[in-house]
Amino acid sequence: MSRKLTVVLLSMLVLAGAMGLKTAVTAHGNGPAVLSANGAPVPTPF
Amino acid sequence: MLGPADWVIWSLATLFEAAVVVCSLRKKVFRRYFFLNLYMLSSVCASVGRFRILMHDGRSSLEYRYFYYYSEALLVICLYFGLISLYSRVFQELQVERYVRFGAVVLLAGTAWFSYTIVNQSSARMLTHFVYELSQNLYFIGLVLTYALWGVILKLRETRALLVQLVLSLGVYFSAYAASYAVSNLRPDLFSHMVYLFPVIGCLLPLAWAYAIWRVPEEARIEPARLAVASR
Numbered sequence: 001m002s003r004k005l006t007v008v009l010l011s012m013l014v015l016a017g018a019m020g021l022k023t024a025v026t027a028h029g030n031g032p033a034v035l036s037a038n039g040a041p042v043p044t045p046f
Numbered sequence: 047m048l049g050p051a052d053w054v055i056w057s058l059a060t061l062f063e064a065a066v067v068v069c070s071l072r073k074k075v076f077r078r079y080f081f082l083n084l085y086m087l088s089s090v091c092a093s094v095g096r097f098r099i100l101m102h103d104g105r106s107s108l109e110y111r112y113f114y115y116y117s118e119a120l121l122v123i124c125l126y127f128g129l130i131s132l133y134s135r136v137f138q139e140l141q142v143e144r145y146v147r148f149g150a151v152v153l154l155a156g157t158a159w160f161s162y163t164i165v166n167q168s169s170a171r172m173l174t175h176f177v178y179e180l181s182q183n184l185y186f187i188g189l190v191l192t193y194a195l196w197g198v199i200l201k202l203r204e205t206r207a208l209l210v211q212l213v214l215s216l217g218v219y220f221s222a223y224a225a226s227y228a229v230s231n232l233r234p235d236l237f238s239h240m241v242y243l244f245p246v247i248g249c250l251l252p253l254a255w256a257y258a259i260w261r262v263p264e265e266a267r268i269e270p271a272r273l274a275v276a277s278r
Contacts, residue, residue, distance in 0.1 A: 011153040018186040039059030043111040
């Protein structure tokens with residue numbers, strides 16, 4: 001049980017870290033969308 | 047309207063993605079790296095679909111926008127599972143694959159919930175906004191998970207050369223993409239100079255994977271630095 005809770009805690013830490021990083025990177029968000037571009041032209045977001 | 051450089055980069059990216067699948071099949075590692083190959087195969091299919099819609103309806107059409115963002119979400123989810131499969135391979139000997147799978151599901155559910163809380167205020171086209179937000183958030187989750195995997199590989203002194211090369215190229219891809227995105231946000235005046243940077247970075251990941259799968263045998267091991275010094 002404690003192992004599963006540790007996994008949940010680690011997952012939440014990763015989620016919080018990733019969303020914090022996203023906020024930091026997109027703070028002045030007027031650039032293009034962050035997407036795994038495979039070369040296709042990116043349309044304007046909705 | 048797309049210029050010749052856009053077409054060349056897009057074609058090369060699709061070619062490299064197909065090359066990853068072909069190299070995996072030739073080297074008989076397709077099933078071993080199934081999710082990475084699934085991502086590459088899906089990406090080739092998405093490129094073909096996007097090309098058809100682009101030719102038929104144009105870049106500014108709703109059809110192209112919907113197809114692009116929905117296929118992008120599926121691609122990012124495939125990439126996420128590819129990354130989790132790399133975690134499973136790294137933790138294979140510790141017998142904790144169960145927990146890796148559990149953590150992956152919890153993280154995916156947490157990201158979906160977080161994306162939903164962001165978009166649930168918008169009443170119009172909520173599903174589309176959710177898909178767009180989810181793919182963006184999963185991208186950043188992938189970035190953090192790749193760095194964590196780098197750390198685990200260093201800590202566990204992983205020596206499987208192919209696995210290390212696949213993870214390193216994924217890390218370089220995510221890092222270069224995030225850095226160029228941050229620079230284009232901080233200095234919008236530089237964006238016109240960086241317009242080809244994003245698709246070129248997108249080309250480099252399948253190229254690096256195809257090269258690694260083709261050149262590095264599955265049984266190849268990296269010689270740890272301490273052993274290399276001791277053997278001299």
